Amino acid sequence: MTLPTHARTVVIGGGIIGCSIAYHLAREGRQDIVVLERSKLTSGTSWHAAGLVRRLRPSATLTKLINYSIDLYGALEGETGQATGWVQTGSLTLATNPDRLTNIKRQVSLGRAFGLEAEVVDAGQARELWPLIETDDVIGAVWSPADGRVNPSDVALALSKGAKARGVRFFEDTLVTGLRKTGGRISGVEVGSHLIEAEEVVIACGLWSREVAAMAGAHMPLFACEHFYILTKPLAEVQALGKGTHLPTLNDQDAFLYTRDDVEGLLVGSFEPHAKGLPLDRLPADFSFDLLDEDWDHFMPMMENALHRIPALERAEVRMLLNGPESFTLDSQFMMGESPEVPGLFLLGGMNSTGIALAGGAGRAMAEWIITGEPTMELAEADIRRFGPEMNVLAALEARIPEVLGRHYDNPYPGRAMETARGQRRSPIHAGLVAAGARFEARGGWERAVHFGGAAAHLPLTFGVPKWREQVGHEVEACRSGAAILDQSAFGKIWVHGPDACAFLNRLCTAQMDISVGRIAYTQILNARGGIESDLTVQRHGPETYLMIVGAGEVVRDLKRMRETKGGSRVEFADVTSGYAILGLAGARAHEVLQACSNTRVPQLKRFHFAPVEIGLACGWVGRLSFTGEDGYELYIPSDMAAAAHEALVAAGASHAGLYASGSLRIESGFRAFGHELSPGTTPFEAGLEAFCAWGTGFVGEDALCHLSGESGLETAFQEPSKALDQGVSKRLGAGRRIVSLLFDDPDAIPIHDEPVWFDGRVVGQITSAAWSYRFGHSVALAIVDAALDRLASEPVVDGLEVEIACTRFTARASLKPAKEAFA
Incomplete structure (x- = not known):
């Protein structure tokens, strides 16, 4: 032949x-x-x-x-x-x-x-x-x-x-x-x-x-x-x-x-x-x-x-x-999808000794992705877009991959971190965090501070009460009543500029982007089926200039989505993640501390507004928002001045908090996170985020949401494998599931993620995020469920739910409201 x-x-x-x-x-x-x-x-x-x-x-x-x-x-x-x-x-x-x-x-x-x-x-x-x-x-x-x-x-x-x-x-x-x-x-x-x-x-x-991927200039680490x-x-x-x-x-x-x-x-x-x-x-x-x-x-x-x-x-x-x-692969999960660098080039590999077991399902998922242009099931953990070009560095691969194989059978304890190929991407204030006693984990190549108790407050790891519980409690309290610095520099930053910037962003994002200069919009990016591809904020800096702040692992996928959406729009965009630090400053004393290290008046901003600011010897701008749900700010500072700003904040009385503290507060506040509550298979209706959709602007996914808003349930061809051969690539997205806040009744219940939720004798959902609540002295969680929706819509708190943790069921109460409001 x-x-x-x-x-x-x-x-x-x-x-x-x-x-x-x-x-x-x-x-x-x-x-x-x-x-x-x-x-x-x-x-x-x-x-x-x-x-x-x-x-x-x-x-x-x-x-x-x-x-x-x-x-x-x-x-x-x-x-x-x-x-x-x-x-x-x-x-x-x-x-x-x-x-x-x-x-x-x-x-x-x-x-x-x-x-x-x-x-x-x-x-x-x-x-x-x-x-x-x-x-x-x-x-x-x-x-x-x-x-x-x-x-x-x-x-x-x-x-x-x-x-x-x-x-x-x-x-x-x-x-x-x-x-x-x-x-x-x-x-x-x-x-x-x-x-x-x-x-x-x-x-x-x-x-x-x-x-072979390198022959086309594509990265496949x-x-x-x-x-x-x-x-x-x-x-x-x-x-x-x-x-x-x-x-x-x-x-x-x-x-x-x-x-x-x-x-x-x-x-x-x-x-x-x-x-x-x-x-x-x-x-x-x-x-x-x-x-x-x-x-x-x-x-x-x-x-x-x-x-x-x-x-x-x-x-x-x-x-x-x-x-x-x-x-x-670097994170032990396989990779699949369309190359972010080369349209039309699809990649599947790194099966990590599970290739035979996964081959049938992964081959089908890839085929459907090629045909439809989108994943047809939840594939975020395997999506090639989680890897940026910097993660294809051969020295990092040579150092990390033997550890990946060697830790294949490790218990997946909370707080577990890889030890090799560390320090690849460091925040501009990394040295200051080290001096403050930060304990780091490598996430997406970045060194992220998880708490400030060092190894003494971290090891040994356990599925039970972690060593860091007391330390994180101090950091949570600082985020509430003090002024705590949260290093968010790993967040992606994408400048968008051009005569069509507003129209382009209105097509790309769900929220209205025709906002005043100095305003911040919270929004999502959807796929054509109405599923959430990214969760972000967008700042308007001028009539034709915006800055997108996206999750640390969402830059590659967002840039790909932007290139696909651009069409003939007169707009340009650039990844400037490494050019700026983002320092969160959370707590009741945040404004006081910020003013103490500035020779100019720090404005009393309304929520989701920003303005120029000076911090010690540094200058940048400050936004009134906080991912903790507590009062606070985000400071955006050029990377070369970030250390000076950090030193000024510490000298003015600011302390530090890590990801574990912000995670606990996030979950109490009911804030959703991409990769947990939000995914390409979750709609704004299911996530409770439909209020952030500017209906009538023609954003990608709007038609699907309008068509499906009256339907219930979420079907994928993989939910019933025995019927998969007959289901093709069709999929229905509706509001038959909802994200709820859970408060556990037993303080000994320690969920992590993915645990099944039971109601009325059947499994009705899973935990998506969980943490210890220092407010309640019990674990709190966010979960996505498909039962008791009528009661949840009409009652502030619904009981009768159980969460199964390691074959033991623990009772919990649920609400559509944030835990700190519903269970107070």
């Missing part, structure tokens, strides 16, 4: 992910699809993956994607005649300490939000389920009967066979050597001297994805690590199970191990704490169905753990120590 000169869509990569994307594109009716594979189908990582498929995952997105994958893998053999090797074996996850048991119980509770049942069992029951294990140190376990395994190569071949039956053309031994752009948009793929013109190009080539597992020869204990009988997948995360039976023997793999990074220049150019060298010295500590857990391994003959490369 001869390479074509044109294709509607070119998919680069013939592993399980590329085959899945092609299959789903074709199944949705897309024609003229070409898949290019540098070697043979399933080469690279797919062929040596362990093939484990666990339904129960720590997030809603991952769980939905995997549920769909399992349904698909079960159906593919009947459709294509190609076996996938799907076997439902169940899985068993062990706990050898109380925190691990709490964590796996939390996953059981989360699973119930999606109708997944798992059972907490004791050590004796665990041994009945997995007779080969030693359980002397096991204090509990979770049995998940619906999990299983597949043969990765067979799944990829089944997907490719289904794609070929729908007209997709596959070309093996075809190395992509370049990508072509026209007018900044992807326009073709080069294979040596041959050019395939294309309307869309998809990169899904595993280890090589970062380098991935890095590879060596990944190890052993295969044994047949063991009598496994053979005794009988032909066709399988052990469940065993997860011993405290020992960094996973295990399953394999050809009458065992496969034992690890996510070892001290992982080995793999620069791609160490691989030969023709690396395909190849493996890396065995490294028994590196694997031996994991082998010792395995020998303790499975004594029968002492008698096993090791067939091989398999060492195969896999690629990972």
Whole structure:
């Protein structure tokens, strides 16, 4: 078959992910699809993956994607005649300490939000389920009967066979050597001297994805690590199970191990704490169905753990120590979506050893994204737009990615932070925060101060009462009755200027942008379906000049949305995030302190107004608003003068507060946050933000909201995986859910996020944000629920709700009003 000169869509990569994307594109009716594979189908990582498929995952997105994958893998053999090797074996996850048991119980509770049942069992029951294990140190376990395994190569071949039956053309031994752009948009793929013109190009080539994306000037921050597992020869204990009988997948995360039976023997793999990074220049150019060298010295500590857990391994003959490369991302979540830099170029990679389980769902989600131009389900945690170009720095990837693999099995404690690749982006007042005793976490590459008690008030981490509770309480009080500095310099800043600036922003944003100079508008950016893409404030600095202040992780996605919305508007915009610091100043004494360090009169501003200000030796402007919900200001200062302003504020009596304090106050005040309460699948009606919509201005998403405002409920093709094949990409956005404030009755209840909310005997929603309330001495939370809406609309407080935390239910009261108003 001869390479074509044109294709509607070119998919680069013939592993399980590329085959899945092609299959789903074709199944949705897309024609003229070409898949290019540098070697043979399933080469690279797919062929040596362990093939484990666990339904129960720590997030809603991952769980939905995997549920769909399992349904698909079960159906593919009947459709294509190609076996996938799907076997439902169940899985068993062990706990050898109380925190691990709490964590796996939390996953059981989360699973119930999606109708997944798992059972907490004791050590004796665990041994009945997995007779080969030693359980002397096991204090509990979770049995998940619906999990299983597949043969990765067979799944990829089944997907490719289904794609070929729908007209997709596959070309093996075809190395992509370049990508072509026209007018900044992807326009073709080069294979040596041959050019395939294309309307869309998809990169899904595993280890090589970062380098292929760079051919088009796109950023795809991935890095590879060596990944190890052993295969044994047949063991009598496994053979005794009988032909066709399988052990469940065993997860011993405290020992960094996973295990399953394999050809009458065992496969034992690890996510070892001290992982080995793999620069791609160490691989030969023709690396395909190849493996890396065995490294028994590196694997031996994991082998010792395995020998303790499975004594029968002492008698096993090791067939091989398999060492195969896999690629990972900076935050351990995979990445997918349209490149922010290159329209028409779609990227999917960094599956972090979950690629086989995710392939079906992720391939479908990517196909729908390509076809509709928008994600069709909640994908914020995987969205490529969470990474800016600065996060593609090779030194950062080389330092961080081995830690990502090594901490794969860490308990996800509140306050957990990565230790490598730190200090990449620092606030202009970073040194001053260090001097004040700040404890930092790396978020989106930025060093963010979370509290000011240092390590002594932070460690050890726990799922219970954190060490920082007392320290944060002091910071909360300063935000109320004192004057507390909150460093918000990581917020994005985007200047917008031009004759059409006002009209452009009215099209982009929900709120009215034709406001007076010196005013600040709180607003959202929506997608065409009415879902919230960003949450921001906009300042008007002149007739043709505005400044957008956006969330720290929203700059890339907002700039992409702005480029797509611009059309022929006479407007320019620029990211100036690094050019300005933002210092919040919250509390009853904020004006007093601000005046004390200024030789000019600080105006008594109305809320959501701003004016010029001098702070010590610095100058900038001050806005009357605060994300804490307390009285206060935001100071906007050129970066080179920020340290001087900070020093003046401290000298005038200001103290400091971190993200934990502002988070507690935010939740008490009912303020929504993007990535928590707000997402592309949440409408302003559901979020209670319809008052910030300037109806009639023609903002993006207005037509969808007007059409859907009378409907209720939110449907996605992934909520009922068994029906997903029939639902296509249709989606309904309405107001059948609402964000509510919760106050827990029991002070021992410590929610984190995502916990299921129960009402009238069923799961009706999930926690989106939670914190300790120093006002009430109990935990408070924001949650999105789809029940008791009539009562919530008519009653100030509704009781009868329960929140399940690690398999224990705690009662809570709910209100549509902010907690500090509703429960006072």
